[in-house]
Amino acid sequence: LNLRSSTAIKKSIIWLDYQVRERFDGALWAVPAKVYARALELYVGAELSLSDVQSELAAMAYTAVRQVRQPGQYRRMGDVLELYSRRFEHVDDDEPAQRVRIEFAQGLISTMTDPDTGMPLPIVRLDPVQLGSLSAHNHQDRRLLPLAAVPNQMIDFLIAVEDRKFRQHAGIDLPAIARAFAANLRAGSIVQGGSTLTQQLVKNLFLSRKQTLWRKLNEAVMALLVEVHYSKNLILEAYLNEVYLGQEGRRAIHGVGLAAEHYFDRPLSELSSHDIALLVGMVKGPSYYHPRRSPQRARERRDQVLRIAFLQGLMDQSTYAHYVALPIRLHEGESKTATTYPAFFDLLRKQLRRDYREEDLADGGLRIFTTLDPILQHKAEHALTTRIEKFRATRVEVALEGAMVVSSVVDGEVLALVGGTRPRYAGFNRALDAVRPVGSLVKPIVYLSALQRKNRYSMLTELQDEPLELKQYDDTVWAPQNYDKTFRGEVTLRRALIDSLNVPTVRLGLEIGVPQVMATVRDLGVQRPLQTWPSALLGSEALSPVEVTQVYQSLASGGFYSPLRTIRAVLDNGGQSLARYPLTLSKVADPAAVYLLHTLLHEITRSGTARRLSDWLHNDIKVAGKTGTTDDVRDSWFVGYTNNRVVTVWLGNDNNEPIGLTGSQGAMRVWADFINAIPVSSVDLSPPDGVEVLSVDILTRGLAGSGCTHTEPVPFLLGSVRPGLAPCYEPIDDTRPSHGSSWWRRWF
Structure with a gap:
């Protein structure tokens, strides 16, 4: 080589070395944020049924077994549940794996003990359900695992199949390259590869897939450089986290950790030998050996890996015979690598964007702990979809849709959110984006505005229920009517709200001032601009179900505003807390006046427009709520709350056509179905100070x-x-x- 060529080669090697060190010494991958539900806490007295806990375990991919031996397993024996929880690093503590025996009685946890010692356990916090991940910009998804968290069998199988001399070579295996060259020459095409694991890693991280001499030379040089700078264990760890193992839509599945969850819905540490063999076999061609699209081909490849493991002395003959006889069993539900709850994710993203850049959410490897309660979410989905199916079956209108929002009275946490009758599909999120007239749901705010003016109004203030005509800005005349088209003369303020009378409400709102009433609506949490026309007093203003929930959240909490929130905490990729989202409260209404309204909303469910609710609720509980119906019966609303839950239900058509269901006929039925399915407590009707x-x-x-x-x-x-x-x-x-x-x- 002449001097010029030698210099060029040196510069090329220096440049390749720089690329290798910059990538390996920095962040190797863009890792999407992982999103988790709230962690289920188990303790004696917790209002949880055995079926509730069992459904949560299923969502976390715990396996039902006859004998509980390892984390991620459980068994049911009548009213007793024995489980082995997984270790998990929570926001505030590291929960160890432990065995637990739980007895249930009358919808409660009655006893909880350590099955080995019989000693009572005060509290056990399970690993949370992973709801999904936020997409990376390059659409790659992976679950990073340290080498110590990878089963030895996975490492042994991979080396035996892909690179038997991995521990001995310096990055390239010349005899293997020679064998591959000879085989390819005989076949007249590429039928065998001689690349080491290090070369495969370099190709995946730095190079294209073009089969050119220049690319192969760069691959060999970079493999040698990687081996010079980094240990075998680090190279192996990088490979196991980088290897491509399939596709889900636009999302690429990288790494054995995520592949285990994607195909088996279990952590890698809980996979059996034949499952590990399947993943190792897919390394050669994830599309060609895809177990869902080509199950027979995938099984043959798995069995080939098991045979290699047997021949290499990694398992005995009886074990080999046992595993090759087993079928491939894959997880058939929603993938944990996708967004399982798209409607909730929409609200979550909206709140995250206030505090984080999009690239941090997509690529920063954050761990986001949310407020979503999977048990309540599934029951909300079931209540909404089942009832709407019944409505569709008995009515001409088959395009009926709906939305539901469930929050905690105490802290404003969003516990469940359903955006439509196909809750697993991303699309139009009616809970967040269906902005519809609220009808009579605004009336309680009119009466709260009056009751806060105690020098002028009380519960027994007389209101006129007589014909009323108002000249509009365009010279037209608006003459509001009551729902039954009759007038009652004089009615008390109390009765006017209980019976949801329109005309007295408009008269009262005009006395107070429409701008003042709308100011109260804003105080209770609505941030969008609101019109101050008289028709706004009867709910002509449009809000989404989430916004309606915010208003009634402030009422249910006694006049204290707490922003609805979906996030509890965010950790960085090193486990350090980036942000906590503590409870924030601000007084926005007189608690004593809110209490008066509280009693009226309760009375509505006893003798007012929601009086049929008492016939539908299974338990003799006291609730508060308000129906809402818009012009031509286009929207059916019901918002109600117990002592611990605020629940908003909306039903309607996306094209705004009439549905023929009032608030009490439609949305209130869904509300009752949901409340009957969850543990709730009665609203507190004890008078406060003042x-x-x-x-x-x-x-x-x-x-x-x-x-x-x-x-x-x-x-x-x-x-x-x-x-x-x-x-x-x-x-x-x-x-x-x-x-x-x-x-x-x-x-x-």
Whole structure:
């Protein structure tokens, strides 16, 4: 070689060396963020049925066995569940793998012990369900594993099949290259490769797949450079995390860790020998030996790997015979490498983008711990889809759709979110993007605005239910009507809301001022601009189910606004906490006035527009809620809450055609189905500070005394306007009962 050629070769090697070191010493891969559900906590007294826990274990790919021997296994014996939990690094603690024996009774965990010692266990936190991942820019997905987490059998099988001299060569295997060259020459085409694992890794990381001499020379040089700079174990670890093992849509499955989850829905550490052999066999050609598309070819290749392992002394003959006789069993459900809950992911992404760059979410290897409760999510999906199917079967309208949002009263966590009747398919997310008129759902805000003005309004303030005509901005006349087209003369503020009367509501809103009412709506959590036309008092303004849930979340929590949230914590790829999402509260309404509204929303479910709810609920629980129906019966709404859950249901057509279902006929049925399927507690109707409960004569609506026989308790704000004395009034010792009076509790 002349001097010029020698110099060029040296520069080329220096450049290749720079590429190798820069890649290996930096971040080898763009790793998508992994997203997890809330971790299920088990403890005595937890309101969990055995079937609930079993469904969660299925979602986490635990295997039902006769004898529990290793993490990821469980067995059921009547009302007893024995399981072996997996080790998991949670946000605040590292939960070890442990055996647990759980007994269930009446929908509760009754006892929980260590089956080996019999000692009681205070609490066990299971590994959370992985909901999916956020797509990388290059559409590659992988689960990074340290070499220590890879089963020895996987390493042994891979080396035996792909590169038997891996531990001895320096990056290239010249005898293997010579054998491959001779075989290819005899065949007249490429039928055998001589590449080492190191060469395969270099090709995957740096080079194209073109079969050219220049590419092969670069591959050999870079393989030698990799072996000079890095240990065999590091090279092997990189290979196991890089190797391509299949495709799911646009997402490429890389690495043995993710492949185990993709094909078997289990961690690599829980795979059997024949499963490991299948993955090793696929290295040669993931498409050609794809076990779903070509099961027979894949099985033949798996058996070939098992035979090589037997011939290399990695298993005895009886073990080999046992595994080759087994069929290939793959996971048939949703892949954990895909987004399992697309509607929830839409809201999650929206909230993540406030704090993180898109490239960090796609490529930074973050671990995102969310609020989603898989048990509640599946029950919400079932309630919505099953009821809509029944509606479709009995009506001409077959395009009926719906959405549901479930949140926690205490902290505003979004526990479940359903965007339509095909919850596993990405597409139009009605929970987030179906912005529809809310109808009567806005009425409670009108009455809250009044009750907060205690010098002017109380529960017994008289409102006019008489014909009303209002001139619009375009000179047209708007004349609101009640749903039944009748007028009642005078009605109390309390009765007007319970019966969802339109005309008194409009009159009340106009007295307060439409801008003031809409300001209350914004205070409760709506951020979009709102019109201040009189029709807005009857729900002409459009909101999404998520926005409606935010408003009623603030009401259910007593007038305290807490932003709906989907995220609990985010960890970086090193396990360090990047952000926590603690509870934030701000007072947006008078809690005493909200309590008055609270009692009215409860009374709606007893004697108002939602009175049929008591017939549909299985348990004798006290709830609060409001129906909503829009013009021409195009939208069916129901929002209700218990002591611990806020649930919003919307039904309608995507084309905005009428559906013929009012709020009580449609959405409320779905709501009841869901509430019947979950553990809930009654709303708390104990009066707070600032509220006094007075006895009122039913006939005259005056304050009652001992001479009145037909009375009812009515709450008032301290210092608010109140009615005069009833004609039957006679002084008694205590006309102002205490907050906790037994007769008030008996009434509700």
